[in-house]
Amino acid sequence: MRRWEYAVVVEEVKHLWTLWLQEQQGPGESLTQPIRRFGSDLDMLSHMSSKRWELVTSINMQDGLPRLIFKRQLD
Numbered sequence: 285m286r287r288w289e290y291a292v293v294v295e296e297v298k299h300l301w302t303l304w305l306q307e308q309q310g311p312g313e314s315l316t317q318p319i320r321r322f323g324s325d326l327d328m329l330s331h332m333s334s335k336r337w338e339l340v341t342s343i344n345m346q347d348g349l350p351r352l353i354f355k356r357q358l359d
């Protein structure tokens with residue numbers, strides 16, 4: 285069975301993106317920890333691509349902040 289992990293990248297302010305990893309801790313429980321920040325969308329997309337993250341959504345707005353959702357397969 286394939287297992288995936290998911291990440292959300294949020295544009296906190298113009299051109300400053302923050303990467304958050306979503307990890308399941310138990311039924312209905314999730315923990316989100318900030319991983320790193322990027323000074324531009326190109327830096328962020330380059331990093332995500334180099335770490336085998338696949339973009340799975342277009343930009344979604346939540347709480348007025350643009351968010352991108354990525355996934356990658358766990359080994």
